[in-house]
Amino acid sequence: xxxxxxxxxxxxxxxxxxxxxxxxxxxxxxxxxxxxxxxxxxxxxxxxxxxxxxxxxxxxxxxxxxxxxxxxxxxxxxxxxxxxxxxxxxxxxxxx
Amino acid sequence: xxxxxxxxxxxxxxxxxxxxxxxxxxxxxxxxxxxxxxxxxxxxxxxxxxxxxxxxxxxxxxxxxxxxxxxxxxxxxxxxxxxxxxxxxxxxxxxxxxxxxxxxxxxxxxxxxxxxxxxxxxxxxxxxxxxxxxxxxxxxxxxxxxxxxxxxxxxxxxxxxxxxxxxxxxxxxxxxxxxxxxxxxxxxxxxxxxxxxxxxxxxxxxxxxxxxxxxxxxxxxxxxxxxxxxxxxxxxxxxxxxxxxxxxxx
Numbered sequence: 001x002x003x004x005x006x007x008x009x010x011x012x013x014x015x016x017x018x019x020x021x022x023x024x025x026x027x028x029x030x031x032x033x034x035x036x037x038x039x040x041x042x043x044x045x046x047x048x049x050x051x052x053x054x055x056x057x058x059x060x061x062x063x064x065x066x067x068x069x070x071x072x073x074x075x076x077x078x079x080x081x082x083x084x085x086x087x088x089x090x091x092x093x094x095x096x
Numbered sequence: 097x098x099x100x101x102x103x104x105x106x107x108x109x110x111x112x113x114x115x116x117x118x119x120x121x122x123x124x125x126x127x128x129x130x131x132x133x134x135x136x137x138x139x140x141x142x143x144x145x146x147x148x149x150x151x152x153x154x155x156x157x158x159x160x161x162x163x164x165x166x167x168x169x170x171x172x173x174x175x176x177x178x179x180x181x182x183x184x185x186x187x188x189x190x191x192x193x194x195x196x197x198x199x200x201x202x203x204x205x206x207x208x209x210x211x212x213x214x215x216x217x218x219x220x221x222x223x224x225x226x227x228x229x230x231x232x233x234x235x236x237x238x239x240x241x242x243x244x245x246x247x248x249x250x251x252x253x254x255x256x257x258x259x260x261x262x263x264x265x266x267x268x269x270x271x272x273x274x275x276x277x278x279x280x281x282x283x284x285x286x287x288x289x290x291x292x293x294x295x296x297x298x299x300x301x302x303x304x305x306x307x308x309x310x311x312x313x314x315x316x317x318x319x320x321x322x323x324x325x326x327x328x329x330x331x332x333x334x335x336x337x338x339x340x341x342x343x344x345x346x
Contacts, residue, residue, distance in 0.1 A: 006128045006129075007128075028130050029129070029130060034236065035236070035240075038134065038232070038233055038236065039130040039131075042130070042133055042137050043130060043133055043134075046137060
């Protein structure tokens with residue numbers, strides 16, 4: 001089998017426990033969904049890392065372009081007023 | 097009566113031990129990285145199962161440990177089945193060997209979880225979860241290779257043909273089987289044939305693999321201490337270090 005023939009790239013997300021967000025843990029190569037799921041289980045959950053797995057084909061993920069960094073993200077650097085840090089939080093309010 | 101339980105634990109423990117050693121030999125040689133890690137994980141599961149059974153065997157025997165049973169026992173005292181001694185000829189052989197044993201373990205451990213021996217029940221309840229996954233994985237690969245290309249089907253069919261005769265032993269009852277069945281500790285080996293065939297046949301037919309003719313292969317089996325020519329070489333490698341440096345630790 002040639003090196004190129006290892007299937008397509010998939011990105012793997014693991015949920016630590018019910019209700020928590022799925023977090024990206026890594027990627028793998030597989031030929032289809034079933035194989036990707038088995039490989040993810042063997043690669044990323046063997047040490048009790050979680051109870052849920054999401055897998056997405058890497059090519060189906062839309063990602064921002066590194067070269068767009070300036071236009072995309074820099075303008076928010078100097079606008080601290082966009083953070084809600086100028087309010088006084090009333091006593092007794094939780095989860096903020 | 098404990099001699100039967102000892103012999104039975106050695107059979108199950110040694111079978112998993114030797115298969116895990118064969119899988120260990122294959123580490124880093126699988127066609128793709130994901131598969132390499134997956135099959136090695138199966139090997140680790142099997143090693144854990146072997147340790148549980150050999151620990152129990154060591155307690156029954158007394159004055160020994162699972163490590164001593166593994167690294168200091170002579171070939172004729174091993175009770176592993178012939179099928180797990182077969183070398184890693186190619187991926188099709190490794191996979192077929194695994195699939196046939198996974199189906200056997202599935203049938204066996206589904207009975208052992210109801211053993212009258214509490215220790216065996218406990219070990220088996222843990223093992224069956226692992227085995228349920230092993231069988232999914234190996235059955236999946238059997239179908240993939242069987243339906244892959246004409247060539248992959250041919251390679252797989254060849255492995256099934258070559259390994260089929262070793263399945264004979266899985267369902268032979270010896271004296272230990274008869275005693276173990278009387279004590280309700282485990283099933284007669286012969287009673288496992290039907291559930292095993294059901295599992296194997298359904299996957300093989302989905303994989304477009306023909307079932308070879310069954311022939312009586314031998315009258316001397318691993319479960320009675322008579323082994324293939326391969327076991328001696330496996331033990332020579334596995335036991336080399338402890339024999340050269342007794343009680344070496346790291």
